[in-house]
Amino acid sequence: xxxxxxxxxxxxxxAHVELRNAQLRRNLGHATRTIRAKRAAVVDELDNWQxxxxxxxAIKRDVMANLDTYLVEFERAATEAGATVHWAADxxxxxxxxxxxxxxxxxxxxxxxxxxxxDEIGLNDALAARGVExxxxxxxxxxxxxxGDWSSHILVPAIHRNRTEIRDLxxxxxxxxxxxxxPAALAEAARVHLRERFLRARxxxxxxxxxxxxxxxLVVLESEGNGRMCTTLPQVLISVVGIEKxxxxxxxxxxxxxxxxxxxxGERMNPYTSLWTGMTPGDGPAxxxxxxxxxxxxxxxxxxxxxxxxxxxxxxxxxxxxxxYERTGGHAYGSIYPGPIGAIxxxxxxxxxAAASLPYASSLCGACYEVCPVKIDIPRVLVHLxxxxxxxxxxxxxxxxxxxxxxxxGRYRRAQRLARVLPARVAGAGPMxxxxxxxxxxxxxxxxxxEWWHERRP
Amino acid sequence: xxxxREVVLGRIRTALADRPQPTAAVxxxxxxxxxxxxxxxxxxxxEYRAAVHRVDTAGVxxxxxxxxxxxxxxxxxxxxxxxxGWLPPGVEGTGDATVPALDRVDGVxxxxxxxxxxxxxIVLDGGxxxxxxxxxxxxxxxxxVVAAELVCASVSEAFQRVEPSVxxxxxxxxxxxxxxxxxxxxxxRVEGVHGPRRLEIVIVT
Numbered sequence: 001x002x003x004x005x006x007x008x009x010x011x012x013x014x015a016h017v018e019l020r021n022a023q024l025r026r027n028l029g030h031a032t033r034t035i036r037a038k039r040a041a042v043v044d045e046l047d048n049w050q051x052x053x054x055x056x057x058a059i060k061r062d063v064m065a066n067l068d069t070y071l072v073e074f075e076r077a078a079t080e081a082g083a084t085v086h087w088a089a090d091x092x093x094x095x096x097x098x099x100x101x102x103x104x105x106x107x108x109x110x111x112x113x114x115x116x117x118x119d120e121i122g123l124n125d126a127l128a129a130r131g132v133e134x135x136x137x138x139x140x141x142x143x144x145x146x147x148g149d150w151s152s153h154i155l156v157p158a159i160h161r162n163r164t165e166i167r168d169l170x171x172x173x174x175x176x177x178x179x180x181x182x183p184a185a186l187a188e189a190a191r192v193h194l195r196e197r198f199l200r201a202r203x204x205x206x207x208x209x210x211x212x213x214x215x216x217x218l219v220v221l222e223s224e225g226n227g228r229m230c231t232t233l234p235q236v237l238i239s240v241v242g243i244e245k246x247x248x249x250x251x252x253x254x255x256x257x258x259x260x261x262x263x264x265x266g267e268r269m270n271p272y273t274s275l276w277t278g279m280t281p282g283d284g285p286a287x288x289x290x291x292x293x294x295x296x297x298x299x300x301x302x303x304x305x306x307x308x309x310x311x312x313x314x315x316x317x318x319x320x321x322x323x324x325y326e327r328t329g330g331h332a333y334g335s336i337y338p339g340p341i342g343a344i345x346x347x348x349x350x351x352x353x354a355a356a357s358l359p360y361a362s363s364l365c366g367a368c369y370e371v372c373p374v375k376i377d378i379p380r381v382l383v384h385l386x387x388x389x390x391x392x393x394x395x396x397x398x399x400x401x402x403x404x405x406x407x408x409x410g411r412y413r414r415a416q417r418l419a420r421v422l423p424a425r426v427a428g429a430g431p432m433x434x435x436x437x438x439x440x441x442x443x444x445x446x447x448x449x450x451e452w453w454h455e456r457r458p
Numbered sequence: 459x460x461x462x463r464e465v466v467l468g469r470i471r472t473a474l475a476d477r478p479q480p481t482a483a484v485x486x487x488x489x490x491x492x493x494x495x496x497x498x499x500x501x502x503x504x505e506y507r508a509a510v511h512r513v514d515t516a517g518v519x520x521x522x523x524x525x526x527x528x529x530x531x532x533x534x535x536x537x538x539x540x541x542x543g544w545l546p547p548g549v550e551g552t553g554d555a556t557v558p559a560l561d562r563v564d565g566v567x568x569x570x571x572x573x574x575x576x577x578x579x580i581v582l583d584g585g586x587x588x589x590x591x592x593x594x595x596x597x598x599x600x601x602x603v604v605a606a607e608l609v610c611a612s613v614s615e616a617f618q619r620v621e622p623s624v625x626x627x628x629x630x631x632x633x634x635x636x637x638x639x640x641x642x643x644x645x646x647r648v649e650g651v652h653g654p655r656r657l658e659i660v661i662v663t
Binding site: 027030031034035046047048051052054055058059061062064065067068071072081086087088089093137138139140143156157158159162163166183184186187188190191194195198199215217223224225226228229232233243250251252253254255257258265267268269270271272273274275276277278280282283284292294298299301302304307 | 462463465466467469470471472473474476478479480481482483484485486487489502506557558561574576577578579584590591592595596613614616617618621624625628629630631632633634635636637638639640641642643644645646647648649650651652653654
């Protein structure tokens with residue numbers, strides 16, 4: 001797998017399967033309710049929240065408008081700081097680069113920080129194919145890796161699992177047989193399992209939440225300390241960074257450090273944030289690589305409406321408020337990026353034909369836009385993408401006919417009269433049936449406004 | 459490799475053929491400072507389950523001694539330039555611990571570069587009294603002494619405070635808000651995964 005999309009079923013097909021899973025819905029309902037309340041509380045604390053969102057959006061618009069300039073600036077600064085900067089046009093190229101660096105050190109295991117970007121390019125499978133074991137060290141990612149499962153949420157990949165399911169899995173795999181389902185005990189099992197691996201690892205792999213162009217700094221936000229372990233203990237650090245992750249200046253980071261933790265985990269600040277600017281002698285890795293990844297991002301950039309999907313900072317607030325996500329869960333989206341942001345990002349990264357059902361995986365209620373910390377107008381992009389999806393012949397003909405009717409006042413008037421005398425059941429037949437099966441067709445008024453107005457005109 | 463660079467940059471330039479001209483970002487004005495930033499810092503750090511103590515300069519060593527006694531800590535890793543008079547008598551300080559050795563000490567004692575009142579965060583930049591990053595990561599107990607004058611009201615102010623060390627010596631920064639935690643189980647925060655599971659903050663006024 002080397003793409004954002006996991007292929008296979010369309011969203012409605014996959015959603016039908018997931019909706020029958022009552023346990024999944026309970027787990028998701030509980031988790032999203034919890035996180036929504038926490039987010040709302042910490043966002044309400046900040047009087048300047050809307051100004052922060054505006055600033056975040058404006059900074060990201062500037063990044064995208066000048067992306068080539070900022071990438072070159074980042075490359076120069078990071079190189080001066082001692083890192084080696086690589087460019088990868090697609091997933092395979094990025095995987096080859098990383099695998100080559102690992103092989104160059106003769107290593108057969110690496111420790112990894114949770115990184116959506118490396119999930120997107122299928123790095124773990126690519127490394128496994130070359131005999132390198134990539135150990136996920138984020139607790140949720142470890143759960144999924146042990147279970148052969150895959151992520152259903154950007155921030156909390158195992159959100160679809162409750163504590164009892166996690167306990168049972170850990171009992172079967174790494175934990176003591178009498179492990180309790182207390183979250184602290186579950187976390188302790190992960191600590192014991194991973195500690196020795198952290199201490200012996202020679203190569204660490206990370207993504208980055210932000211990359212600062214002017215200083216060449218990379219930034220990783222996390223909670224557990226596994227990110228700090230992976231980015232400071234190994235001798236070699238490889239960071240795979242999507243080209244959209246840039247911020248122009250160091251001072252911009254403060255804006256995003258206020259927006260991201262409050263929007264994602266609903267905390268004023270996440271437990272650990274690491275910033276590094278190349279190597280520090282005697283402290284941390286002695287060799288650093290940064291892989292700048294395109295993999296479809298420049299295609300997204302080409303669409304003046306759709307490009308704002310690249311502003312996403314992967315907070316997952318839009319998933320947590322989405323009524324569709326809350327019911328179907330993340331797997332139904334068939335994408336590394338589920339939920340509302342996935343519905344606009346995946347079809348653009350992959351090409352609209354590869355995920356044509358995703359722009360319809362929304363009721364366009366707008367809750368995602370309200371909570372987005374960088375004000376991505378997700379409903380607008382969804383509607384835009386719907387316009388680009390391949391249409392069936394009948395739908396295309398119907399829309400053309402309607403356009404022809406609406407284009408001329410006389411035709412429109414005659415069509416209105418005709419609609420009144422047509423039996424309503426005609427609308428329930430043929431290609432319209434899918435639409436009317438779940439909805440009542442509104443009754444046509446006995447008199448149109450234009451007719452009413454015409455009668456009253458002096 | 460340089461081919462890929464030209465390919466990616468070329469694609470970006472083609473994609474931006476419409477020459478978007480966004481308006482410049484306006485950074486939000488700094489919100490009014492809290493009446494007592496140090497008190498706010500103590501409160502918010504406490505909400506993230508850090509234990510917070512407030513002492514005067516003369517009281518640091520007794521406070522550290524009390525914390526060590528409470529945790530049964532006899533050997534602490536310390537940065538080589540730990541300020542005089544912080545390490546209590548009877549507690550051994552290890553100045554040059556390797557990473558495996560850090561896994562065997564009872565805790566670590568450091569200072570910090572800044573602290574953030576509104577989020578209860580401490581900021582390390584590897585400067586005086588802080589040591590390397592592994593020091594505050596591998597041991598299970600972190601005792602951090604925070605001079606009151608290092609407490610900044612806001613996130614922005616704290617970043618301004620440490621920005622010179624990033625620019626001048628490319629300092630690595632670590633922001634710490636409470637002990638190691640995870641929200642991966644049903645999205646409720648529990649303390650204690652890979653970093654120090656106990657964080658003791660000693661504010662010096």
